[in-house]
Amino acid sequence: MSIETAALKALQAAVGVENVRTDPATLSCYAWNSGMMPGPKFTFFPAAIVLPKSTEEVAAIVRACNANGLKFRPLSTGNGTFYLSHQPNVVVLDLVRMDRILKIDRANQMAVIQPYATAGRLMAEAMKVGLTCHVIGAGPGHSPLASATSMLGIGITGSSTGHNARNILALEWVTVDGEIVRIGTTGEDWFSEEGPGIGFRGMIRGYFGAHGALGIFTCIGYKLYPWAGARKLERTGVFPQDGMPLSENMRFFAPVWPSSEQVRDAVMRLNHSGQMFAVLRMPPANIGFVLTRSNNEYRDRRLNGTLPEIARDESRHGLQVLTIGHSPAQVAHQEKLVRLIVEETGGRMLALEREHAEMLVRGLVTSQYVGRARTNNGATSYGIADSWHLWPKAVESAEQLVKEDLASGDVFTEDAESHWAWPTENRQLWTEHVVAVRKSPRGGAIALVAFLRHVYLMQKQRLGIASFIAGPMIDMFGRTMHAGLWMRRIKRTLDPQAHADASMYISPKESAAMRVFPYVKGLLFSRAFKPVLLGMMSLMGRKAGAMKKADKADLGSAPPRVPESQTGGPAVRSPSA
Amino acid sequence: MSLEDRDRSMSDCTRCSNCRWLPSIDTEEFAHVCPSIRYGKVFSYSGGGKAIMGYALLHGKIGYDEGMLDAIYACSACGGCQVVCGTFHDDMVEPLEAIYALRERVVQDGQLPASLKALTDNLRSTGNVAGSTDGNRGAWCASLSRTAPERPDMVLLVGDAALDREQWPQLQRLVATLDASGASFTIAGAAEVDCGGLAFEVGDQALARTLAEKVVALVRESGARSILTQDDALFAALRGYYPRMGVTLPVDKVVHVTQWLARHKPPIAAHQGEAVTYHDTCRLGRLGEPYVPWSGWHDAAFAAIRVRQSNVPVLYGNGGVYDEPRALIAATGAEIREMPRIRETSFCCGLGGGGGTFNPEFATMAARDRLTEALSTGAKTLVTSSAECACHLRAVAQRERLPIAVSNLIDYIAPVEG
Incomplete structure (x- = not known):
């Protein structure tokens, strides 16, 4: 998409010639579909990539876009495809030059950060003064500002570091008109009657985040939490399997139970205590991906039965629990508490090798290893957010959902399901069902259909809030309580001219297809219709040209699922790198 | 690939x-x-x-x-x-x-950008990236009075340090240190050629392969079972780039001088x-x-x-x-x-x-x-x-x-x- 000269000059005037890129090679890296979404690898190249250095430059870019009929879309560290524009004429603001941690205020337990300050960098600095920050599952490379202001904000330290939506203490917002608005407090630089508690930040953020569709956030005051661990996370283990030493005030537990109901009961009691640093249900296979150096090693050890117990399927009703005490008395109390709850709910503690415990603890503190869940071929992730009382139902519905696909040999999960789950704010349940699929149009279609059917079934069966509802999904599934309608009203009110790219938010106008959707979804997601849906999605994948000749070997009917003891072998082949 | x-x-x-x-x-x-x-x-x-x-x-x-x-x-x-x-x-x-x-x-x-093309052109025409016509890689060791063993364990390759007069004293000290600690080695000296590492890195794999084959020939000629080098780039080329190009060295191992010195403690x-x-x-x-x-x-x-x-x-x-x-x-x-x-x-x-x-x-x-x-x-x-x-x-x-x-x-x- 070439950009008009006048628009280019306006952008260059805003940030300098050297900070505007329009060469196709650079643009291609901002048009990349990493595969989390259906469709081709490239659809719409942005009109330009612009690199502002300040909030004022961001505002100037927004005004330049508005004056020249361009949409805009901000991008911070960028993980996956949530930055991807699904329409032409979009200017991407890569906020890489706004990467500073402006302040860490130890006394007031807060930081002031720019969009490209990563969680890993913030955490390292915060720990030096006895504080830590919330980290989402994307890991230490993500932007806390983007997470807190614009997307979801759930992380596995949620027991102690909350939900990112509630970690915002101050907000600098460039509206879709290019106005700079500051709310909340940074402690010294600005104060606003829109304080750190309730306020209209909820409207401009919402639950899932607006992904820049309501303006651009350029700075936040960000809540930090007490950290009683070491001031620096020393490394143990052999790279890349870094661990961290457990300090004297840390306790790490790996309890397992016979059933999901017992896990639920235990987590609700652990939540109630308010004493947990992190509680995580990680599927055993994903633990196995962390504790082995490669997929080949995982495969071999799974086949020969040498995986540690925590990484075996029989430990699937298990948790990882980390406590950190601020005094010897608290440490003793926490240890006693966890052991008592596990015992009274019918669980037992797994024994772990120190090396494994140290790796898992590093993962709990930094989310460093969450990414290894995606060492496989294709994958999808879907889940629910509500109270922990729904955990057994989440497990059951996931089991039902993948049952047929497991039988077809296209999908890998644990024996039955593969949920990641953790509590947030000592109460909420968050689950992500991470399903690995074969890398093929059929595999991709299975992932997508599983995702859609899951959301549909959740609503039908009243299984809480679906965890990933964005973009067109809001229209498809956000109608139940009219929330989607109100999100559209917000978008129309704040951005009547639709200046900000809303590919991942609700579009200002409802499409005809979406108006029909409520009436056909019952049929569309029925079990009988599933093969048709799969065929449609496969066709979409093939038409997109995203798959290459080499994948065609995968296009036929999938081989029957072979008993695991006979596999590890080449049921399906794809060419090596 | x-x-x-x-x-x-x-x-x-x-x-x-x-x-x-x-x-x-x-x-x-x-x-x-x-x-x-x-x-x-x-x-x-x-x-x-x-x-x-x-x-x-x-x-x-x-x-x-x-x-x-x-x-x-x-x-x-x-x-x-x-x-x-x-x-x-x-x-x-x-x-x-x-x-x-x-x-x-x-x-x-x-x-290939002109500045890098100049390097590969130099390699083709003179055998060194600098394009020096005085590309004698044996000059640094010409004055050394040592006799190489008849069947050396190692052959010493020094890379482009051989063409940098400022590095000659360091190389000469290195040889003395190795000799003093009883190392069995011969010096490739004038027979040494560019290893092709930089050619590989900038993408001229045809040139890199040609040069690598020359290195293979000289090592084979030396009769040594190991290659010893103080040059990190050469070390990476021999251990990493040659296997990627499918070039097999006729030795058991490639040893960096630091590995050898740490083991023999001179x-x-x-x-x-x-x-x-x-x-x-x-x-x-x-x-x-x-x-x-x-x-x-x-x-x-x-x-x-x-x-x-x-x-x-x-x-x-x-x-x-x-x-x-x-x-x-x-x-x-x-x-x-x-x-x-x-x-x-x-x-x-x-x-x-x-x-x-x-x-x-x-x-x-x-x-x-x-x-x-x-x-x-x-x-x-x-x-x-x-x-x-x-x-x-x-x-x-x-x-x-x-x-x-x-x-x-x-x-x-x-x-x-x-």
């Missing part, structure tokens, strides 16, 4: 951006692992960005332009992206291999209590890891788990040389103050891979970043195993008036004569 061969793995890039950061971050300021994107800022400079550009080029979505070539070559091909990507994605993407393949395509398409200098920091060069470190070539398929174990058909291990840089240089420094009595970015995730100085020649501004930025990191440790001296990296870092330190000395390891540990 060609761009076509990398098609699938390039398409698998999730654009997670992890290829730019250390997986384990100790400090805000020194969190980058990739000097290229630290310099270029836009995503095309990252390992993942280069994989995406490679895919786009292969599928006709983009053509060549100045910005693309800058992103490709303002990069030292240091491999930091690959070890970090592997941390999260196993061998799913392997961005460094994408960089090699992309550069090879650039050369095949006749798009007399070395005393630097009692001196605060130094050690810079792991990427060529001795992660790129010095022996590369194990493999071909075949990725299978889908248990329906969807991506595994290599063969059990060739995924590499994370662990097989590089990290401990021996530190042992030698420690033996001098110096106190090593480690930087945040060390060993497998060391931060490159920006010189190698043609990066320093193509874009000096990039190389200066990378060196400045590294020197600032060294200063943050409180060290007065930065020691490194590569004479070339030391020279580059020293020049930047002096130009920018950074209060730190830079020393080549072989010089640092050499006993004071007299």
Whole structure:
């Protein structure tokens, strides 16, 4: 998409010639579909990539876009495809030059950060003064500002570091008109009657985040939490399997139970205590991906039965629990508490090798290893957010959902399901069902259909809030309580001219297809219709040209699922790198 | 491996951006692992960005332009992206291999930037990158009065140090040290040729292969069972690039001088209590890891788990040389103050891979970043195993008036004569 000269000059005037890129090679890296979404690898190249250095430059870019009929879309560290524009004429603001941690205020337990300050960098600095920050599952490379202001904000330290939506203490917002608005407090630089508690930040953020569709956030005051661990996370283990030493005030537990109901009961009691640093249900296979150096090693050890117990399927009703005490008395109390709850709910503690415990603890503190869940071929992730009382139902519905696909040999999960789950704010349940699929149009279609059917079934069966509802999904599934309608009203009110790219938010106008959707979804997601849906999605994948000749070997009917003891072998082949 | 061969793995890039950061971050300021994107800022400079550009080029979505070539070559091909990507994605993407393949395509398409083309032209015409017509690689050792054993265990290859008069005394001291500690070796001397490492790195694999075959011939001629070298770039070429090109050396192993010295403990200098920091060069470190070539398929174990058909291990840089240089420094009595970015995730100085020649501004930025990191440790001296990296870092330190000395390891540990 070439950009008009006048628009280019306006952008260059805003940030300098050297900070505007329009060469196709650079643009291609901002048009990349990493595969989390259906469709081709490239659809719409942005009109330009612009690199502002300040909030004022961001505002100037927004005004330049508005004056020249361009949409805009901000991008911070960028993980996956949530930055991807699904329409032409979009200017991407890569906020890489706004990467500073402006302040860490130890006394007031807060930081002031720019969009490209990563969680890993913030955490390292915060720990030096006895504080830590919330980290989402994307890991230490993500932007806390983007997470807190614009997307979801759930992380596995949620027991102690909350939900990112509630970690915002101050907000600098460039509206879709290019106005700079500051709310909340940074402690010294600005104060606003829109304080750190309730306020209209909820409207401009919402639950899932607006992904820049309501303006651009350029700075936040960000809540930090007490950290009683070491001031620096020393490394143990052999790279890349870094661990961290457990300090004297840390306790790490790996309890397992016979059933999901017992896990639920235990987590609700652990939540109630308010004493947990992190509680995580990680599927055993994903633990196995962390504790082995490669997929080949995982495969071999799974086949020969040498995986540690925590990484075996029989430990699937298990948790990882980390406590950190601020005094010897608290440490003793926490240890006693966890052991008592596990015992009274019918669980037992797994024994772990120190090396494994140290790796898992590093993962709990930094989310460093969450990414290894995606060492496989294709994958999808879907889940629910509500109270922990729904955990057994989440497990059951996931089991039902993948049952047929497991039988077809296209999908890998644990024996039955593969949920990641953790509590947030000592109460909420968050689950992500991470399903690995074969890398093929059929595999991709299975992932997508599983995702859609899951959301549909959740609503039908009243299984809480679906965890990933964005973009067109809001229209498809956000109608139940009219929330989607109100999100559209917000978008129309704040951005009547639709200046900000809303590919991942609700579009200002409802499409005809979406108006029909409520009436056909019952049929569309029925079990009988599933093969048709799969065929449609496969066709979409093939038409997109995203798959290459080499994948065609995968296009036929999938081989029957072979008993695991006979596999590890080449049921399906794809060419090596 | 060609761009076509990398098609699938390039398409698998999730654009997670992890290829730019250390997986384990100790400090805000020194969190980058990739000097290229630290310099270029836009995503095309990252390992993942280069994989995406490679895919786009292969599928006709983009053509060549100045910005693309800058992103490709303002990069030292240091491999930091690959070890970090592997941390999260196993061998799913392997961005460094994408960089090699992309550069090879650039050369095949006749798009190699002029400054780098001059180097490969020099190599073709004179056998050395500088284009020196006085390319006698034996001059440095001509005055040495030593007799090589009839059946030496090792053959010493010294790389381009043979053409740099300033490095001759260091080489001569090295030979004396080796002789004094009973090493059985011969010196390739005048028979030595360029190893082809730089040609491989900039993408001229045809030239690299030709040169590599000459190296194979001279090593075979020497009768030695091991190759010994003090040159980090040469070390990486022999252990990493040759296997990638399918070139097999007629020796059991390739040994870096630091490995040999650490094992045989010759007399070395005393630097009692001196605060130094050690810079792991990427060529001795992660790129010095022996590369194990493999071909075949990725299978889908248990329906969807991506595994290599063969059990060739995924590499994370662990097989590089990290401990021996530190042992030698420690033996001098110096106190090593480690930087945040060390060993497998060391931060490159920006010189190698043609990066320093193509874009000096990039190389200066990378060196400045590294020197600032060294200063943050409180060290007065930065020691490194590569004479070339030391020279580059020293020049930047002096130009920018950074209060730190830079020393080549072989010089640092050499006993004071007299």
